[in-house]
Amino acid sequence: MGNWIVNHWFSAVVLFAWLGLNIFLFTYYFLIYEKGKSFAYTRFILGSALAWARGSAACLNFNCLLILLPVCRNLLSFLRGTFSCCRRSVRKQLDHNIAFHKLLGYTIALMTAIHTIAHLFNVERFYNAAISKNTTLEGMLSSIDDDWVNPVRSEKQTQLYICFTTIAGVTGVVITLALILMITSSTEFIRRCYFEVFWYTHHLFVIFFAGLLIHGVGRIVRGQTPDSMEHNDYESCHDKFTTWKVKHGGSSDDDDDDDDDDECLMPSFQGNEPMTWKWILAPIILYVFERLLRFYRSQQKVVVIKTVSHPSKVLEIQMKKRGFKMEVGQYIFINCPLISTLEWHPFTLTSAPEEDFFSVHIRSAGDWTDRLIQVFKDQDQKTPCLKVDGPFGTASEDVFKYDVSILVGAGIGITPFASILKSIWYKFQREDERLKTKKIYLYWICRETGAFAWFADLLHSLEQEMTSSGKDGFLNYRLFLTSWDSSIAGHAIINFDVETDAVTGLKQKTCYGRPIWENEFSQVSDAHPRSTVGVFLCGPQALGKSLQQCCHQFSSMDPRKVQFYFNKENF
Structure with missing residues (x-):
């Protein structure tokens, strides 16, 4: 438990604060509608379903306020830079933005279900009250015309009629359908196999928020007016409904004096002021500015200066763009109008901040990437136009803030670490003494030997640079091949005594199989007993x-001993 706290104590605080606010809002509004005097007559018709509907609505407002913020990438990048001087526990929360976004989405789905079911009960009870006779309290309340409490005015206004003709009903149906489509298309299977379906469907959030803004305009949920409560208190008047009198306009003070104190006037009701727009308008405006900024940057000219086709269907694209500034480990979104004018896909930058260009390595992993690689192969004469949005920050920006860093990449997941290693190479060349990191462990796990090809040159350059600068022990890298045939194994055995590796040509020999992480972490823990170790993953x-x-197993609660902090790429 103590080791878990080292990595997650601040996340737990944030989560409990969010959960506590949800519980508070639900309870607060639930009690207002379950116990409040102004809703006594409304509650008599609807029962507790009214309170359940309003309590869940309050939670919906709160979570809809938050859900756009984790996907405001420029805002997160700004906060990451602003919090650079803060403790790593605070900065790490920005790396959980997608997980928090999903949590908010599921919570909105749950609260929508509660809200919808409760209002279906409410519509049914409104209808039953409307067809009741005036000899019952429900029927008497439903007969009020001007300052009504029951939106169902006649038997012809059936439950379906209310759901599909009122503002609240129509927007509620649209909002619910949009939410169902967004949630179902966000599953892991859909996102990986049919990304376009996910991408297009997720943009139904525009319809969702538009419907949410006007959902409460009809003011169907109504409470008794303060003036009416002075002349008709539920506790003393609800059982005298057969003797209620209608208050005539323009009555004088003398007329009021003649009224019997025991007589009750017909109650009047007013709709609640719409509140949802007050919750969500600010984040909507912020998100609009976010998209405008991203649109502006995406329209700036991008010059493709070089493309390289690597083994294992990997395409390297080197680009230039005016005013482009990056940090290690950041990522960009790329759009190719020849393929689709609307689709944008994220790719980690593989260049270093010290270089005068920026680059990405794109592996064939789906329809869009296959077509992009093919487009560059077919366009020998004229380079295809690309649009770029970014760069945006990631967890890897903090790699130099730890005493020791462990970098783990699986397949093409090595790309953010290419940027880091290149930056290290430049720092060694200019003998940058401000580098806090004293040791880097790199693990790259691949299925096939061809995947090592494009990265081997960079590692070879680093080997030479570290040897010449006397820092041989700074980088400890291990390459793991998880799939091989008998010819590769035989070749490795034959060349076992050769100084360089038979697969990569590097000094470090390729390992066959997968790392035993307990052993690796134990060795790092023993080698650096009083260090903070950042573990960075780009993989499954x-x-x-x-x-x-x-990280939990080998971290110590004692700040004087080794502590491992886990970081994962999310975009």
């Missing part, structure tokens, strides 16, 4: 769970 969730478990 299963690998992330293993690394995170090791």
